[in-house]
Amino acid sequence: MAAGRRVPWWIGAISIAVTWIWAPALFVSVQQAYxxxxxxxxxxxxxxxxxxxIIAPLAVRIRRQLPGGYSQPEWIRYRFDKKTERLFLVPFFWYQVMAVTVQLYAGGSIFSLLTGARIEYVMMILASTTLVYSVISGMRASIVTDFLQYALMLTAALIVIPWTISSAGGWSAISGGLGGVSGSHRSIFDAQVAFNFGIVTTIGLLSGSLADQQHWQRAFAIEKQGLVRAYVLSGVLFGIVPLVVSLLGFVAANPASGVSLAAGVDPSMVGVVAVSHFLPKWAVGAFAVMLLGGLCSTLDSGMCAASALYAGSVLKLNPAEQAIREKERLGLELAAEEREEQRQLDHKIVSRGRWAMVGVTVVGAAVALAVLYIPGFGLQYLWWVFNTVAACVAMPTILSLYWNRLGSTGVFWGVLIAFFVGIPLFVYSNIRGIIWLTVASSLGIIAVTIIFCLIFPRAVPFEMRPASGQDLEWPERTLSN
Structure with a gap:
C-alpha cells in the first residue's frame, strides 16, 4: 500500500502524471479543442x-505529520475526530468509484466505436485484467505499470498524431480549426469560454486533486527528500499529453478535414474518429492501445487507493492493533513484543485491502453500466459532477495542514451543507443547462466551507509536528485522540 515508502522521485513523478491522465485528459481535452x-x-x-x-507542499506537510500513514482521511481523524473522518470518506471513496467508472466507460466506448463489440463486455474485460495485477502487488504493480504505460503512450502519440496531422494537410489542418468547430474561439482568454467552462473546470480540477487518494498515497510512497521535485515534474509530464492529443481536436474542427461525428457518438470520441478517418486500421489500433495505457493506469491506481482508504479508516482493529497502528502512523518505535503483532496486523491489512479493491471495481463497473442508459449524460458531465463533490472538502483539507486553529465543528458542518445544498444545485443546473447557476453553485461550495471553518475556530491551537520531525515528544492524549 506504500511500496516501501522509498519510491525514487523521478519514477514517482511519472506515476503521478500518468495516474492523473484520466479519461478526461485523453478525451475531454480533444473535445474542448474541437x-x-x-x-x-x-x-x-x-x-x-x-x-x-499544488500538492507538493501539502505532501511534505502530511508526510511530516503522519510518517507511517496511508491516506488523507487518517490525517483528518488524527487532526479532528472519527466523525469528521467518516464524512471525508464519502468524497474520497466516491472519487475512487468514479476513477473506475470513468475509465471503464471511456475504454468501453473506444472499442465499441472501433470494433462494434458490446461495450458491456469490453468494460468487464478491462476491469478484470487490471484487477488481477493490482490484487497481486498493489502499489508496486501500479507504479511499475505506470512507467511502462507512460512510455507506451508517448511512443504511440509521437507516431500516430504527427502522421494524422500530416495526412490531414499539415499545419494548415490545425490552424483551420484553432477556433473550434464554430470558428469563433481563438483567444485564450475568451470570456464566454472562461465563464462557461473555465471557472467550473478550474475549481473542479484543483479540488479533485485534493480529494484524490491516489495522490496522497503516492505522497506516502515516494522518498521524502524528492516529494517536491516529483510533483513539480509530474505537472510538466502530464501537460504534454493533453496538449499533444488536443491537436486532433483542432484537425477535426477544421471544416476542410471532412471529419464528422456520427449520430449518437459522444463528442469526447472525436479524436478517435479523426485518427480512423485518416489512418489505416492498424494505426487506429495502436492509438487505441495508447489510450488504454492512460485509462488502465488510473484504473489500477483507483483500486490501490480504495484499499488504502479501507485499511486506514474502515477496517476494524482491536485495542492492541489500534495502539500499534497509531505508533506506526506517527513514526514511533515499536517495542520488541509488538513487532510480531505488527507482522500479523500487516497481513490482516493487506488481505482486507485486496477485498476493498474487488469491491470498488464491482461498484465502479455497475455505475459505468448505469451511465450507458442515461440519455445525454456524457463523459464531460460525469467528470464535472465528481470533481464538484471533491470541492466540498478541498479548502478544509488545505486549512487542516496549515491553520492550527481549524476546528472540527466548522469543518463538519461546512462540508455537510456543501454536500446537501451545493451538489444538488450543481447537478440540477447541469441537467437544465443553466450556466450561471452551475458556476454559482461551484463557487458557493468553496465559499460555504471556508465561511464555516472561519466562524467555528478551535479554542486551543492544535499542536503540529515541528519541521525537523524529531523534536516533539508526543503526549499520550495525542495518541488516544
Missing amino acids: QQGIPGIFWFTAPNVLSLI
Missing part, C-alpha cells in the same frame, strides 16, 4: 498542471 478551440484546451490544461503542483 468545440471551444484554443481557450478550451487552455482552460483544461492549465488547471490540470497546477492541480498537481
Whole structure:
C-alpha cells in the first residue's frame, strides 16, 4: 500500500502524471479543442498542471505529520475526530468509484466505436485484467505499470498524431480549426469560454486533486527528500499529453478535414474518429492501445487507493492493533513484543485491502453500466459532477495542514451543507443547462466551507509536528485522540 515508502522521485513523478491522465485528459481535452478551440484546451490544461503542483507542499506537510500513514482521511481523524473522518470518506471513496467508472466507460466506448463489440463486455474485460495485477502487488504493480504505460503512450502519440496531422494537410489542418468547430474561439482568454467552462473546470480540477487518494498515497510512497521535485515534474509530464492529443481536436474542427461525428457518438470520441478517418486500421489500433495505457493506469491506481482508504479508516482493529497502528502512523518505535503483532496486523491489512479493491471495481463497473442508459449524460458531465463533490472538502483539507486553529465543528458542518445544498444545485443546473447557476453553485461550495471553518475556530491551537520531525515528544492524549 506504500511500496516501501522509498519510491525514487523521478519514477514517482511519472506515476503521478500518468495516474492523473484520466479519461478526461485523453478525451475531454480533444473535445474542448474541437468545440471551444484554443481557450478550451487552455482552460483544461492549465488547471490540470497546477492541480498537481499544488500538492507538493501539502505532501511534505502530511508526510511530516503522519510518517507511517496511508491516506488523507487518517490525517483528518488524527487532526479532528472519527466523525469528521467518516464524512471525508464519502468524497474520497466516491472519487475512487468514479476513477473506475470513468475509465471503464471511456475504454468501453473506444472499442465499441472501433470494433462494434458490446461495450458491456469490453468494460468487464478491462476491469478484470487490471484487477488481477493490482490484487497481486498493489502499489508496486501500479507504479511499475505506470512507467511502462507512460512510455507506451508517448511512443504511440509521437507516431500516430504527427502522421494524422500530416495526412490531414499539415499545419494548415490545425490552424483551420484553432477556433473550434464554430470558428469563433481563438483567444485564450475568451470570456464566454472562461465563464462557461473555465471557472467550473478550474475549481473542479484543483479540488479533485485534493480529494484524490491516489495522490496522497503516492505522497506516502515516494522518498521524502524528492516529494517536491516529483510533483513539480509530474505537472510538466502530464501537460504534454493533453496538449499533444488536443491537436486532433483542432484537425477535426477544421471544416476542410471532412471529419464528422456520427449520430449518437459522444463528442469526447472525436479524436478517435479523426485518427480512423485518416489512418489505416492498424494505426487506429495502436492509438487505441495508447489510450488504454492512460485509462488502465488510473484504473489500477483507483483500486490501490480504495484499499488504502479501507485499511486506514474502515477496517476494524482491536485495542492492541489500534495502539500499534497509531505508533506506526506517527513514526514511533515499536517495542520488541509488538513487532510480531505488527507482522500479523500487516497481513490482516493487506488481505482486507485486496477485498476493498474487488469491491470498488464491482461498484465502479455497475455505475459505468448505469451511465450507458442515461440519455445525454456524457463523459464531460460525469467528470464535472465528481470533481464538484471533491470541492466540498478541498479548502478544509488545505486549512487542516496549515491553520492550527481549524476546528472540527466548522469543518463538519461546512462540508455537510456543501454536500446537501451545493451538489444538488450543481447537478440540477447541469441537467437544465443553466450556466450561471452551475458556476454559482461551484463557487458557493468553496465559499460555504471556508465561511464555516472561519466562524467555528478551535479554542486551543492544535499542536503540529515541528519541521525537523524529531523534536516533539508526543503526549499520550495525542495518541488516544
